[in-house]
Amino acid sequence: MSEVLVLVDHADGKVRKSTLELLAFARRIGTPVAVFVGDAAAGEAAATTLGEHGAEKVLVASDPAYGEYLVAAHAELLAALVQERQPAAVIVTAGAEDREVAARAAIKTGSGIITDAVDVAADGSASQQVFAASYNVTSKVAQGVPFIAVKPNSTAPEPAAAAGTVEAVSFAPTDAAKTARIVKVEEKAASGRPNLTEAAIVVSGGRGTGGDFAAVEALADSLGAAVGASRAAVDAGWYPHSHQVGQTGKAVSPQLYVAAGISGAIQHRAGMQTSKNIVAINKDDEAPIFELADFGVVGDLFQVLPQATDAVNARK
Amino acid sequence: MRIVTFVKYVPDAAGDRSFESDNTVDRETDGLLSELDEYAIEEALNLTDKDKGSETIAVTVGPDDAKDAVRKALQMGADKGVHVNDDAISGADAVGTAKILAATVKKVEEDEGPIDLIITGLASTDGQMSVVPAMVAELLGRPAATQGSSLEVTDTTATIRRDGDTASQYVEVALPALVSVTDQINEPRYPSFKGIMKAKKKPVAQYDLGDLGLDASAGGAGALTQIIELAPAPGRTAGEVVTDEGDGGQKLVDWLASKKLV
Numbered sequence: 001m002s003e004v005l006v007l008v009d010h011a012d013g014k015v016r017k018s019t020l021e022l023l024a025f026a027r028r029i030g031t032p033v034a035v036f037v038g039d040a041a042a043g044e045a046a047a048t049t050l051g052e053h054g055a056e057k058v059l060v061a062s063d064p065a066y067g068e069y070l071v072a073a074h075a076e077l078l079a080a081l082v083q084e085r086q087p088a089a090v091i092v093t094a095g096a097e098d099r100e101v102a103a104r105a106a107i108k109t110g111s112g113i114i115t116d117a118v119d120v121a122a123d124g125s126a127s128q129q130v131f132a133a134s135y136n137v138t139s140k141v142a143q144g145v146p147f148i149a150v151k152p153n154s155t156a157p158e159p160a161a162a163a164g165t166v167e168a169v170s171f172a173p174t175d176a177a178k179t180a181r182i183v184k185v186e187e188k189a190a191s192g193r194p195n196l197t198e199a200a201i202v203v204s205g206g207r208g209t210g211g212d213f214a215a216v217e218a219l220a221d222s223l224g225a226a227v228g229a230s231r232a233a234v235d236a237g238w239y240p241h242s243h244q245v246g247q248t249g250k251a252v253s254p255q256l257y258v259a260a261g262i263s264g265a266i267q268h269r270a271g272m273q274t275s276k277n278i279v280a281i282n283k284d285d286e287a288p289i290f291e292l293a294d295f296g297v298v299g300d301l302f303q304v305l306p307q308a309t310d311a312v313n314a315r316k
Numbered sequence: 317m318r319i320v321t322f323v324k325y326v327p328d329a330a331g332d333r334s335f336e337s338d339n340t341v342d343r344e345t346d347g348l349l350s351e352l353d354e355y356a357i358e359e360a361l362n363l364t365d366k367d368k369g370s371e372t373i374a375v376t377v378g379p380d381d382a383k384d385a386v387r388k389a390l391q392m393g394a395d396k397g398v399h400v401n402d403d404a405i406s407g408a409d410a411v412g413t414a415k416i417l418a419a420t421v422k423k424v425e426e427d428e429g430p431i432d433l434i435i436t437g438l439a440s441t442d443g444q445m446s447v448v449p450a451m452v453a454e455l456l457g458r459p460a461a462t463q464g465s466s467l468e469v470t471d472t473t474a475t476i477r478r479d480g481d482t483a484s485q486y487v488e489v490a491l492p493a494l495v496s497v498t499d500q501i502n503e504p505r506y507p508s509f510k511g512i513m514k515a516k517k518k519p520v521a522q523y524d525l526g527d528l529g530l531d532a533s534a535g536g537a538g539a540l541t542q543i544i545e546l547a548p549a550p551g552r553t554a555g556e557v558v559t560d561e562g563d564g565g566q567k568l569v570d571w572l573a574s575k576k577l578v
Binding site: 011070071072075096099100102103104106107108110111112113114115116125129130131132133134135136137138139140141142143144176179180181182183184185186187188190195196197201223241242247248251255256266267270273277278279281285290291292293294295296297298299300303304305306307308309310311312315 | 329459482493560567
């Protein structure tokens with residue numbers, strides 16, 4: 001069976017759930033081979049998890065250039081592996097960096113790319129939802145190797161025992177790829193909450209919060225959820241842009257999306273309409289968010305959210 | 317400093333966005349300049365406005381109506397426009413679009429001299445793939461610093477701040493280079509009356525694929541990705557809506573429990 005390359009998304013060797021989802025899709029097409037970029041010890045640690053989810057091999061690329069330069073060095077690596085191994089497909093997460101890595105590697109290898117896939121089929125075709133999820137589109141890559149960037153939460157991780165054999169990659173990026181140098185990194189304070197695009201539950205606040213996100217955060221914490229914000233809330237300076245859900249922010253598709261004090265403008269819907277379940281709380285019973293909510297409460301979020309938080313905590 | 321900025325004419329998200337029978341996006345509907353491109357134009361103008369020797373050139377690829385995207389850029393203050401228009405482009409994928417844009421940059425450089433910086437938006441608001449800037453940089457062999465929420469430019473370098481979930485990276489590239497910018501970087505200006513009047517006299521070069529040394533394979537005919545199925549999504553239907561009578565939070569959690577979500 002042909003190999004399918006899966007680019008691993010990880011934090012210091014801790015494999016993100018989104019990568020395990022990629023492995024589940026990869027197994028439909030062929031034999032998953034994980035590509036791990038990072039230091040060798042972290043690669044060894046990651047290989048256990050990757051092997052438990054179907055990765056037959058774990059190719060570990062440890063050149064220091066990958067940590068010092070943005071995107072282009074990773075793309076050279078991926079293109080070199082594609083040329084060497086001729087996989088049936090290359091699957092990456094649709095994150096900010098990996099989609100660009102895939103895009104550049106696709107150019108290098110004369111391949112097509114499908115982004116923001118929510119489903120991947122055995123023949124390497126992939127489905128997307130476009131125009132604020134108003135259309136379903138299934139595409140195939142007609143030339144080269146299909147590069148597919150998959151949205152997190154599009155499938156569930158599937159345990160599948162495989163060897164997870166670690167192989168060191170000898171490829172070294174050329175000087176041509178060492179051009180976008182990371183000169184400084186400012187770490188952000190950890191919120192302790194899950195990553196917005198990967199979270200199984202997202203609780204978002206909008207204009208209706210009036211800038212007070214305490215009730216939104218409290219419900220999020222009771223549910224173990226990430227916190228999102230509408231563009232109105234971000235533009236008002238109430239919540240950081242990295243939490244913005246919508247057309248000009250992040251696209252999320254969690255199991256449960258709770259929209260509190262968000263009217264549901266098209267710009268917001270574009271970022272959350274693929275959520276499996278949508279709950280809305282809004283004072284205005286004519287807010288468009290109610291048109292797509294599976295469950296809605298017309299009421300004051302400062303009354304409804306604290307009561308819901310207490311009720312969730314009471315169930316624990 | 318000579319800057320090229322890419323501007324895309326997109327269907328208005330507030331209107332009816334749909335597809336033609338050949339699975340290409342219906343571009344006859346009401347359209348406008350992709351909002352995310354306004355930030356790129358603003359950033360370019362901030363760098364070229366005050367210096368007479370500098371210029372910003374707005375490049376669009378698209379059918380006749382796409383000239384509106386260039387016009388808006390010229391009204392905001394861009395010096396010149398380029399409109400690449402060819403029936404064969406219809407159906408181009410991201411790779412094809414990137415090839416056309418890269419060839420256009422080369423054409424502008426051959427005709428008028430080197431470009432120091434290409435500034436693009438984060439993504440178009442229709443396709444939203446956010447891959448074309450990286451592809452253009454790859455095709456031109458130029459450094460790319462993408463998704464900048466701030467931009468500092470010197471005579472020889474460009475440095476962006478790239479905001480991630482857990483950290484912000486500062487990324488430096490040597491010019492000539494490409495940068496893409498987010499909507500966090502500035503507040504795009506509105507065209508002034510004077511700007512609108514002046515825009516009418518600004519030159520807009522018209523090219524077809526042949527002028528760029530490309531053939532129809534850069535358009536739909538050579539697309540590396542093909543749509544095999546396309547259908548309107550079964551719309552979400554409104555579910556149960558209750559009015560809070562002091563028990564709204566409890567009802568909400570009861571519903572979550574019924575769905576096994578808590």
